[in-house]
Amino acid sequence: MSVIGLNHYNLRTPRQLMEKLKEFYCSVLGLVQGPRPSLGSFGYWLYAGSECVLHLSETAPDELRPTHTATTLDHVAFTCTDRPEMEARLKLNDIEFRTGAVPALGITQLFLQDPAGNGIELSFKEPVNKP
Missing domain, CATH: 3.10.180.10 (2,3-Dihydroxybiphenyl 1,2-Dioxygenase, domain 1)
Incomplete structure (x- = not known):
C-alpha cells in the first residue's frame, strides 16, 4: 500500500493563538469551520469544500514540544x-x-x-x- 494523498495537518497551540489561527484560516483564506467529533480536548476542524484539511488542537498546559528536530515544516x-x-x-x-x-x-x-x-x-x- 502507498500514500495516495494528504488528509490533513494539525497545528497544536494554546487557545488564545488558536482563535487567531481560526480567524485567519477562515476569514482570510476561506476555510470553513465544520464538524469535529468529541476528542476529549478543545479544537476546531477547518474544511476546504467537503474535505477537512486543517485541525487546530489545544495544547495541554504542561505539554512539552520537541526542540531537537533536525528539520522544520x-x-x-x-x-x-x-x-x-x-x-x-x-x-x-x-x-x-x-x-x-x-x-x-x-x-x-x-x-x-x-x-x-x-x-x-x-x-x-x-x-x-x-x-
Whole structure:
C-alpha cells in the first residue's frame, strides 16, 4: 500500500493563538469551520469544500514540544482559484505575501505566513508569463 494523498495537518497551540489561527484560516483564506467529533480536548476542524484539511488542537498546559528536530515544516500548500480576489483579501487584511511561479506547471504562487509564523503557499493553476 502507498500514500495516495494528504488528509490533513494539525497545528497544536494554546487557545488564545488558536482563535487567531481560526480567524485567519477562515476569514482570510476561506476555510470553513465544520464538524469535529468529541476528542476529549478543545479544537476546531477547518474544511476546504467537503474535505477537512486543517485541525487546530489545544495544547495541554504542561505539554512539552520537541526542540531537537533536525528539520522544520517549511510550508503547507493549498490549491486555490481566483488569484486577484485572494490578493485583494490579503492586502485588505495587511498580510504580506510574495509571488512565485512554476512556469513548467502553469502555476502562480503566493507565499505568506499565518499568525503563528507557519509558511503558507497558495497555488493557482493559470498561465504564467515567461520573461
